[in-house]
Amino acid sequence: MKSLLGxxxxxxxxxxxxxxxxxxxxxxxxxxxxxxxxxxxxxLVRQAQVALDxxxxxxxxxxxxxxxxxxxxxxxxxxxxFGESIRVSIRFTQALSEDIGPQLIEDxxxxxxxxxxxxxxxxxxxxxxxxxxxxxxxxxxxxxxxxLRLRSVWVRAARPVQANGFDRFALFGCPIEYEAPxxxxxxxxxxxxxxxxxxxxxxxxxxxxxxxxxxxxxxGRSTWRAxxxxxxxxxxxxxxxxxxxxxxxERLHSRPRRLRRNxxxxxxxxxxIRTRLRGELAAAYLLATELPITExxxxxxxxxxxxxxxxxxxxxxxxxxxxxxxxxxxxxxxxAATLLLSDRTAG
Numbered sequence: 001m002k003s004l005l006g007x008x009x010x011x012x013x014x015x016x017x018x019x020x021x022x023x024x025x026x027x028x029x030x031x032x033x034x035x036x037x038x039x040x041x042x043x044l045v046r047q048a049q050v051a052l053d054x055x056x057x058x059x060x061x062x063x064x065x066x067x068x069x070x071x072x073x074x075x076x077x078x079x080x081x082f083g084e085s086i087r088v089s090i091r092f093t094q095a096l097s098e099d100i101g102p103q104l105i106e107d108x109x110x111x112x113x114x115x116x117x118x119x120x121x122x123x124x125x126x127x128x129x130x131x132x133x134x135x136x137x138x139x140x141x142x143x144x145x146x147x148l149r150l151r152s153v154w155v156r157a158a159r160p161v162q163a164n165g166f167d168r169f170a171l172f173g174c175p176i177e178y179e180a181p182x183x184x185x186x187x188x189x190x191x192x193x194x195x196x197x198x199x200x201x202x203x204x205x206x207x208x209x210x211x212x213x214x215x216x217x218x219x220g221r222s223t224w225r226a227x228x229x230x231x232x233x234x235x236x237x238x239x240x241x242x243x244x245x246x247x248x249x250e251r252l253h254s255r256p257r258r259l260r261r262n263x264x265x266x267x268x269x270x271x272x273i274r275t276r277l278r279g280e281l282a283a284a285y286l287l288a289t290e291l292p293i294t295e296x297x298x299x300x301x302x303x304x305x306x307x308x309x310x311x312x313x314x315x316x317x318x319x320x321x322x323x324x325x326x327x328x329x330x331x332x333x334x335x336a337a338t339l340l341l342s343d344r345t346a347g
Contacts, residue, residue, distance in 0.1 A: 001029045001036075003124035004131070007058025008048045010122055022047040032163035038215030045131070046208075059119045059128045060099040068096060077199050082144050083192030086113065105184075110151045111192065113185040126157035129183045130168055134214050136185060137172060142207060145197035147173070149188040149225060149266070154180035154336070171215055173226055175343070181335040190267055224262040227252050228273050233344065241278060241301025245270045279315030281344050282308070286324040287337035293320045 005015045016026040022043040028034035036044070048057035055069040072092045076085035090102045090113075101116035115132060119125045133153060141147045153169065154177040160168060169176045198207070231251045235243040248270070249259045263270055278300055285296040297308030297320075312320050327333045 001031075001034075003127040004044070005029075005048060005057075006123040007056070007060075007120070007128075008052060009058075010120065011052055011054075011058040013048070013051055013058075018044065018047050018051060021051075035164050035166065038213035039211045041214050042211055056100075056128075059117070059123050059125075060097065061120050062097050062099055064097060064100075073204055074201070077196070077201070077204065079196060079199075081192065081196065082140060082148075082194045083111075085143065085196060086140065086187075107186065110189050111187045113187060115183045115185075117183070126155070126160070129155060129157070130160075133183075133185060134171070138212060138214055139207075142212070143196050143198050144191070144194040146194075147223070149191055149223070149268075150174040151186040151188055152177055154182055154184040154186070156180055156183055173223060177336070177339050177343075180339060181332050223266055224252075224259065225266050225268045225273065228259070228263065228268075228270065229277060232274055232277055236277065236281070236344070239301070243274070275311070275315055279312060280340065282312055282320070283316065283323060284337040284341040284344065286320055287327055287330075287334050288341045293324070296320065 001015065001019070002009075005013070005018060008018060009015055015029050019026040019029060022040065024036055024040050024044060028036060045057065049055055049066060052058055052063070053065055054063040055066060056064050072089060075092055076088045079085035079088055087104065090104060093100050093102055099118045101118075103114050103116075105112040105114060113136070115129065117125060117129060117132070119128060133155075137148060137150070150172055152175045153172050155169075157178065159176075159178045162168070198204075228248055231248045232243060234251075235247065240247075245256045245259060249256045252259065254262070260270060263273075282296055282300045285291055285299055286293070289296075291299070293308075294305050297305055300308070302308035302311065309319055312323070316323055318326070
């Protein structure tokens with residue numbers, strides 16, 4: 001609570017009063033063992049925003065007034081797809097403040113939403129980054145009527161450890177890269193064309209009045225995509241690169257036909273997941289090592305260089321040599337590749 005309300009306190013707000021006005025027992029303030037639920041969090045953040053007339057409730061030197069937040073909301077409610085709405089939202093934010101520097105970066109099979117925050121001294125920047133990621137994930141999942149399929153979440157902070165055992169990143173349902181070079185949400189390219197199913201101010205007001213649970217993962221459980229990825233990664237660590245769907249379905253206590261059907265409901269296919277995971281590892285080898293391209297192909301299970309090149313082009317849109325030449329000088333990409341390679345080859 002102290003970290004969450006740090007900006008509001010610096011701006012002169014009484015944290016106990018904010019908690020009471022949000023309907024939360026003020027005794028949780030300063031108690032490392034205490035806990036609030038996801039609806040409490042939503043109400044508390046909203047109370048701090050209103051008290052300061054600042055969407056970012058005191059974490060930045062410059063206020064982002066609630067009237068401007070409403071205008072931003074109106075701009076992306078008029079968009080057709082998630083991809084369009086997130087781009088419009090970012091352009092709007094970039095035009096308003098130098099304290100916030102969001103940008104989108106093309107990243108293989110997905111899109112990286114990089115968030116740069118210049119918070120004031122004396123606040124916990126890491127908890128603010130987490131809270132903004134929670135808002136983005138929950139809000140845009142609600143707008144498209146289903147959970148965003150995050151490929152990963154990157155945070156510059158170390159893995160947080162809380163005395164009460166709460167894992168604040170569990171709700172994202174995807175791999176988390178701690179101590180990363182940037183703070184970013186990595187979207188799946190397939191989500192960019194997802195149509196908005198909520199597009200009116202009435203929908204927006206209904207969302208706020210419902211007091212959404214910000215700790216609840218929209219799917220309620222691990223997605224079939226996430227379970228399939230986990231099983232395939234385990235098999236790849238055993239050098240099984242082209243595992244058949246039958247092997248994965250068995251690990252998931254399912255059947256091939258049922259697994260295909262469940263993945264299709266999430267807009268996925270078994271083949272595309274398997275290809276992407278292999279391509280991501282190959283890309284990491286290309287940037288994080290000096291291995292010859294032929295050797296990289298061998299490391300990800302291709303005995304013929306030509307076969308590796310064809311499959312890599314299918315995934316990345318360019319040849320392995322072009323990918324290495326184009327991104328080897330990109331420090332952020334190389335660092336991310338090193339992290340991914342370390343994670344995928346551990347054990």
